[in-house]
Amino acid sequence: MVVIARSALGKLRGKYDSLSTTEKRIAQLALNSPSTVSEMTIRELASAAGASTASISRFVKRLGYANYREFTMELAHVVVVDAQEGAKLFKELGEGDSLGVIANKVFHSSMASLEATNDALSENDIARAVLKLINAGTVNFFGLGGSSIAALDGYHKFVRTSLNVAYHPDYDIQLMQAAKLTADDCAVVISHSGKNYETIQIVKELKANHVPIIGITSYSGSPLARAATVTLLSLTDEIKYRSEGMYSLISQIAILDSLFMMTVLRSSSRTQPVLMHVRDVIERTREEP
């Protein structure tokens, strides 16, 4: 027969009535403040309950534990479970938050953003994007302002592959670069809002040259999303931050990570040697040269 294990508190309540006076006192303590008791030694509990250590020892065995330590361990479990049930959802960041709380909120928001972004990715779109990348003559990253960081990251990643990649932080150069591309190349355009004026100028230039565009943006209705050949959405957690664009960066980067890994794995035999070589170079720069 399968017996569902009761929690420590359950056992205590269940057997409470069959306990002796001294043992009831002990049980009472454990029921009232399991967390405190879980941290006590057998002596401490004995003195707190006005009983002898021997009584405690017998008491826990009566409850079905092999020894005192097992008992305190289960009590601790109870505490954790309780604490977790009490954990509430994360709200907006407030000025009263302690540093630990702020860190938790930031991290969990980032994680939620990643989850949302991952959920929203369609395999179909990804496949189209990867194909464009693999077959492109040159892969060009475009991003301005906050998104320039993601674009730079994309460049850093893909430069390790056998693909020909290009990126320049300056807007004018990006625009000129866009003018030079053809339908055989591929452009990765990153913009949180998808409607930044300069970015759209670049997109127009690319469109004029029939360059395939992989757009990474947070808004599916934005000009960038509408103009792109393939749109990959970098979603952010619904939580409102003082500076919203900030949190799509991590999602943008994760999308680039994915594209990178896919590119590497897909064109494996072609890319692997280059990747290895680049990694070796990096390794060599560590410590004394």
Add this chain to the structure above:
Amino acid sequence: MVVIARSALGKLRGKYDSLSTTEKRIAQLALNSPSTVSEMTIRELASAAGASTASISRFVKRLGYANYREFTMELAHVVVVDAQEGAKLFKELGEGDSLGVIANKVFHSSMASLEATNDALSENDIARAVLKLINAGTVNFFGLGGSSIAALDGYHKFVRTSLNVAYHPDYDIQLMQAAKLTADDCAVVISHSGKNYETIQIVKELKANHVPIIGITSYSGSPLARAATVTLLSLTDEIKYRSEGMYSLISQIAILDSLFMMTVLRSSSRTQPVLMHVRDVIERTREEP
């Protein structure tokens, strides 16, 4: 001050690198199967780890526990938490993986990295870092290679605050910049390995000038971590990737996000107006000018 306790696994990961060989063996056991270890006596663990009971005792104290029992107790906590989140283990990426699977793995690894990083952050360290930032004459970001992206991101974020920030991608300029700083300034040095030769040169220069250093690295035992005034660990999921440093970027950025939010919220009245203003400027560049 209320200190948010790090989880046992967080502490383990955080200090892992600075442990001795024997202690690493012990940590490994605890990381691999916390539930088993949590039920072991010190003798059992000692024999399982091929160490003496004395080593175990010292080991737990180094992690910050008062005694062995406290350690096993916390490990038990972890078990409960882990079990509740449901196991979501991902293996190494394989060439046979479909695109959807690759995306899932990448995203979940990033999320796991964020979780581990968050876990390993101690409120104490964060507080010290934020204080250094807020009171610094100028805040300077240093990062080379892959970490230059995180450094640039840090610059982008903090430039919105009322703090004076600086960053330049070029190594020589970074080095010169480091030479100009004083004890009144603050340096944020980012390096995945924490031992890149050029980065260490910068660190030495900073040390010579007594500049407070906030180090962001993945290895607690690295030269950067040892030299830094405050070290914040950007952990990565244990899963092995073809290109390991790649995945600490997201953790690095999340740490910077946290520092940014804290700085903003802490020095609220001083920062808020600037932040608003910068945001307005950004807003104005959207759509037709």
Add this chain to the structure above:
DNA sequence: TGAAAAGTGAAACTTTTTTACATATAATTA
């Protein structure tokens, strides 16, 4: 009411954990 049963604490005993000490090994410095 009085024998058996159950409850209890003191103390002996066992096990577990910590600390002190000695030795080996690595790192540092003169």
Add this chain to the structure above:
DNA sequence: TAATTATATGTAAAAAAGTTTCACTTTTCA
């Protein structure tokens, strides 16, 4: 490179924690 210092680790003794025995008390119930 030798000397010195710091670090790492195990052995063993001390301390602490936990369990069991046993004698004594209280309760139960025929």
